[in-house]
Amino acid sequence: MSSMPAANADIIRQLQREILPLQGFRPPTAGKAVDFHLGPIEAAFPRLTFPTGAVHEFISRTTQQLAATHGFLGGLLAPLMKTGGACLWIAGGQRSFPPGFSIYGVSPDRLIFLDLPKEKDRCWAMEEALKCEALAAVVGEISEIGFTESRRLQLAVEQSRVTGFLLRHAPRNPGTVASVARWEITPLASAPEEGLPGIGFPRWQTTLLKVRNGRPGSWVVEWSAGRFQFPEEAPQVTALNTRRATHKRLTG
Amino acid sequence: MTPGSYVALWFPHLKTCWFRLRRPALRDKPFVLAISDHGRKLIAAADPKAEAQGIFAGATVADARAIIPGIEVLDDISGLSDKLLSALAEWCIRFTPVAAVDAPDGLLLDTTGCSHLWGGDQPYLQAILTRLQARGYDVRGAMAGTIGAAWALARFGRQAVIDDPAHQRDELLRLPPAALRLEAATLDKLQKLGLVTIGHFSHMARSALRRRFGPQLLRRLDQAFGHEEEFLQPLQPVGQYEERLPCLEPIATATGISIALQRLLETLTKRLQKEGKGIREAQLKAYRLDGKVEQQKIATNRPSDNAPHLFKLFELKIEAIEPDLGIELFTLEATKLEDLSPVQEQLWAGDQGLEARPIAELLDQITGRFGSGCIRRYLPDEHHPPERSIKPAQDLNEKPAIPWRTDRPRPTILLPQPVPILVTAPVPDYPPLLFRHQGKVHQIKKADGPERIECEWWLREGPHRDYYCVEDQDGARYWLFRSGHYTGDQTKQWFLHGYFP
Numbered sequence: 001m002s003s004m005p006a007a008n009a010d011i012i013r014q015l016q017r018e019i020l021p022l023q024g025f026r027p028p029t030a031g032k033a034v035d036f037h038l039g040p041i042e043a044a045f046p047r048l049t050f051p052t053g054a055v056h057e058f059i060s061r062t063t064q065q066l067a068a069t070h071g072f073l074g075g076l077l078a079p080l081m082k083t084g085g086a087c088l089w090i091a092g093g094q095r096s097f098p099p100g101f102s103i104y105g106v107s108p109d110r111l112i113f114l115d116l117p118k119e120k121d122r123c124w125a126m127e128e129a130l131k132c133e134a135l136a137a138v139v140g141e142i143s144e145i146g147f148t149e150s151r152r153l154q155l156a157v158e159q160s161r162v163t164g165f166l167l168r169h170a171p172r173n174p175g176t177v178a179s180v181a182r183w184e185i186t187p188l189a190s191a192p193e194e195g196l197p198g199i200g201f202p203r204w205q206t207t208l209l210k211v212r213n214g215r216p217g218s219w220v221v222e223w224s225a226g227r228f229q230f231p232e233e234a235p236q237v238t239a240l241n242t243r244r245a246t247h248k249r250l251t252g
Numbered sequence: 253m254t255p256g257s258y259v260a261l262w263f264p265h266l267k268t269c270w271f272r273l274r275r276p277a278l279r280d281k282p283f284v285l286a287i288s289d290h291g292r293k294l295i296a297a298a299d300p301k302a303e304a305q306g307i308f309a310g311a312t313v314a315d316a317r318a319i320i321p322g323i324e325v326l327d328d329i330s331g332l333s334d335k336l337l338s339a340l341a342e343w344c345i346r347f348t349p350v351a352a353v354d355a356p357d358g359l360l361l362d363t364t365g366c367s368h369l370w371g372g373d374q375p376y377l378q379a380i381l382t383r384l385q386a387r388g389y390d391v392r393g394a395m396a397g398t399i400g401a402a403w404a405l406a407r408f409g410r411q412a413v414i415d416d417p418a419h420q421r422d423e424l425l426r427l428p429p430a431a432l433r434l435e436a437a438t439l440d441k442l443q444k445l446g447l448v449t450i451g452h453f454s455h456m457a458r459s460a461l462r463r464r465f466g467p468q469l470l471r472r473l474d475q476a477f478g479h480e481e482e483f484l485q486p487l488q489p490v491g492q493y494e495e496r497l498p499c500l501e502p503i504a505t506a507t508g509i510s511i512a513l514q515r516l517l518e519t520l521t522k523r524l525q526k527e528g529k530g531i532r533e534a535q536l537k538a539y540r541l542d543g544k545v546e547q548q549k550i551a552t553n554r555p556s557d558n559a560p561h562l563f564k565l566f567e568l569k570i571e572a573i574e575p576d577l578g579i580e581l582f583t584l585e586a587t588k589l590e591d592l593s594p595v596q597e598q599l600w601a602g603d604q605g606l607e608a609r610p611i612a613e614l615l616d617q618i619t620g621r622f623g624s625g626c627i628r629r630y631l632p633d634e635h636h637p638p639e640r641s642i643k644p645a646q647d648l649n650e651k652p653a654i655p656w657r658t659d660r661p662r663p664t665i666l667l668p669q670p671v672p673i674l675v676t677a678p679v680p681d682y683p684p685l686l687f688r689h690q691g692k693v694h695q696i697k698k699a700d701g702p703e704r705i706e707c708e709w710w711l712r713e714g715p716h717r718d719y720y721c722v723e724d725q726d727g728a729r730y731w732l733f734r735s736g737h738y739t740g741d742q743t744k745q746w747f748l749h750g751y752f753p
Contacts, residue, residue: 062728063665063751064726064728064729064751066665066751067663067664067665067728067729067751067752067753068728068753069753070664070665070753071664071752071753072753074664074753086606086608086611088614095665095666095667095668096664096665096666097638097662097663097664097665097666097750098630098642099632099638099641099642099656099657099662100662100663100664100665100666100750100752100753101664102656102657102658102662103658103661103662107656108630108632108642108656109629109630109631109632109645109651109652109656110606111629111630112606112611112615112627112628112629112648113627113628113629113630114618114626114627114628115625115626115627115628116622116626121621121622124621125618125622128614128617128618129614132610132611132613132614133610134608134609134610134611134614135610135611135614186727187726187727187728187729187753188727189697189698189723189725189726189727190698190723190727190729192698197698198698198699198700198721199698199699199700199721199722199723199729200698202729202752202753203727204753223753
C-alpha cells in the first residue's frame with residue numbers, strides 16, 4: 001500500500017466518496033442533521049455519522065435482549081421525532097408498552113402501532129411506510145426477511161430518506177440483509193451511583209455486528225440524563241475487526 | 253314549468269310474463285292467475301292468449317273454464333308486481349338516475365338530459381324497449397314532456413316519442429279520459445255524459461269541471477298538459493355527490509375499470525375542491541350487463557379531495573369487481589363528506605406531525621387492505637394499573653389530555669397477562685432474593701421498589717400489587733409484583749409483568 005503513488009490513493013479516495021451515496025450513505029440534507037450523541041460509535045460509520053435515511057437491523061435472541069433493543073431504539077427515535085414527527089411501528093406478536101418509551105424522550109402518543117400477524121403483510125406495510133416521507137421513522141418487527149424483501153426496503157428509503165429499523169427477534173437464520181448496519185444490544189448490569197442502593201441507569205453492550213463500509217465494534221452504552229453516555233470506568237471493547245468473529249457470534 | 257322529458261313504461265302482462273319466464277311449459281298455453289275471494293276464485297291476471305279468448309282480470313275462474321275448458325289456473329303471489337317493478341326500476345337506473353315505480357303495472361323515468369348518449373330520443377326509448385322485450389316482458393313505452401302525457405301515451409297513444417309541446421297537446425286531446433289516471437267513479441260519470449275523449453271537456457270552464465268532477469280531474473289535466481309540475485318518487489334517491497359514467501361498450505377488463513374510475517374521481521374531486529369538501533366515504537357501483545350491481549366502498553381517515561390518493565384506495569378493490577359479461581354503467585357516490593379547510597392543508601404541508609396528509613393517506617391504504625382494526629395509537633389515561641394506564645386514541649387528531657408520566661419506571665415490554673413465578677423472599681416487604689422463570693433461576697442483584705399500585709376498587713375488586721424493578725446476575729432488568737399483603741401463610745403469589753431495557 002505504501003508504495004502506491006499518491007495520485008492513485010487520491011483516485012481511490014475519490015471513488016470511495018462517489019460509491020458511498022450509491023450504497024445508501026448520503027449526507028443528511030442541510031438543516032436536517034440529527035445529533036444522536038452516539039460518541040465513539042459514530043466513528044464506526046463511514047462519514048463518521050450515524051446514517052439516517054437507511055435501514056438498520058437489530059438482532060435479539062431473548063426477550064431481555066429485545067427489551068434492551070427497545071431502550072436503545074428509543075434513544076435513536078427520540079432525536080428523529082424531536083421535530084414533532086410520528087413513527088409507525090409495525091408489530092407482530094411482541095407487545096411493546098408505549099409508556100416505557102417516554103423516559104427515552106419519545107412521546108408515546110406519536111407512535112402509531114400496526115398489528116399485522118402475517119410476516120408477508122408486515123413486509124408490505126413496512127415498504128409502503130418507508131415510502132411515506134412524512135414519517136420520522138418506521139419500526140418493523142420482521143424476524144424472517146429475505147434479501148429480496150430487504151432490498152425493496154432499501155430502495156424505498158433511498159427515495160424517501162426515512163429511517164427504518166428492522167427488529168428481528170429470534171430469527172431462525174439471520175442471513176444476509178440489505179441493511180446499512182446490524183446491531184445486537186444486550187443488557188448489562190447497571191452501575192448504581194456511589195452510595196445509593198437500587199438499580200442504576202440502564203446499560204447495554206451495544207455491538208455493531210456489520211456495518212457497510214465501516215468498522216464493526218462493541219461498546220458499553222448507558223442511558224442517563226436523556227442521552228447516550230459512554231461510562232469511563234467500563235471496559236471499552238473496540239473494533240471487532242475480523243469477519244470471523246462476527247460470523248461466530250451469529251452462528252454460535 | 254321546466255322543459256323536461258319523461259318516459260312511461262307499461263307492462264300490461266307483468267305477472268303472467270314472469271310466470272311464463274319461470275315455467276317454459278306455459279309458453280304455448282293460455283293460463284290465468286287466480287286469487288281466492290269470498291269462497292270463489294277470481295282471476296287476478298290473464299295472459300295474452302287467454303285475453304284473446306275474452307278472459308280478463310276480475311272474472312271468475314269458473315267462467316274462464318267455461319270458455320277454455322283446459323285452461324291452466326295458477327295461484328297468484330301477493331306482492332309480486334311490486335317486487336318485479338322495483339327490480340325493473342333498479343335495472344332502469346342504467347338509463348337514468350331517476351327511476352320510479354308506478355304501481356300497479358308501470359315505471360316512470362325522468363330522462364331529462366339522458367338520451368343524447370344514445371343518439372336521440374327515438375333510439376333511446378327504442379333501446380329501453382328492446383332490452384326489456386329481450387328479457388321477455390310485454391312492454392309499451394312513450395316519451396313526452398310531462399309525466400302525465402307520457403303515461404297516457406304509453407297506454408293509449410299511437411306515437412311513442414313526442415318532443416313538440418303543441419303536437420303533444422293535440423295527441424292528448426284525442427285520447428280517452430282514462431288516459432288521465434282518474435278514479436273509476438269519475439270515468440263512469442264522464443262516460444255517462446258522453447265525454448269520450450279528453451278534447452271533449454278540456455276547454456270547459458274550470459269551475460264547472462271542479463263542481464261536477466272534483467279537483468282531481470283538474471289536477472290530472474294540468475299535470476298532463478304541463479300546467480302543474482309533478483314529481484317522481486325515485487326508487488333510489490340520487491346522491492347529492494354522485495357521478496355517473498355510462499359506457500358505450502360494456503367494460504370487462506381491470507384496465508377499463510381503472511380508467512372509468514379515474515374519470516369519475518377526477519370529475520367528483522374537481523367539484524368537491526370548488527365546494528371545499530373532502531371525501532370520508534365513497535362508494536363505487538358497477539351495473540353489469542346481466543342486471544347485477546357490483547359495489548365497492550372505501551373510507552378515509554381524513555377528508556380527502558386528492559384524486560390519485562382515492563384512486564389508490566379503490567385500486568386495491570378493483571380485482572374484487574367481477575365484470576362478468578361487461579359493465580355498462582359506473583356510478584361513484586361520496587356517501588360521507590367533511591369540510592376540508594385549504595388553509596390547514598398548507599399549514600401542515602411541510603411538517604412531519606401526525607397531522608401530515610401523507611400519513612393519513614398511508615393509513616387509508618393500510619386500512620383498505622387490512623381493515624381499520626389493525627391500527628393502534630395510545631393516549632395516557634388516568635388509571636394506575638399499568639395495563640389500564642393507556643387508552644386507544646379515537647383518531648389521528650386526538651391529543652393527550654394529560655401528560656405522559658415519567659416519574660415512575662415503566663417497562664418497554666409488558667406481558668399481556670402477568671406470569672406467575674416462584675420466588676424466594678425472606679423478609680416481608682422486600683424484593684425477592686431469586687426467582688425462577690421458564691426453568692431458569694435469576695439471582696437478584698439489585699432492586700428498586702416497592703411501588704404500590706392499588707386495584708381500582710370502584711371499578712373492580714382485587715388485591716393491590718407491590719411492584720419491584722429488579723436486575724439479575726446477567727444484567728437483565730424485570731418488573732415483578734407481589735399480589736396482596738404479605739401475610740403469615742405465604743400464599744401470596746408473585747408475578748413477572750414486564751421487561752425493562
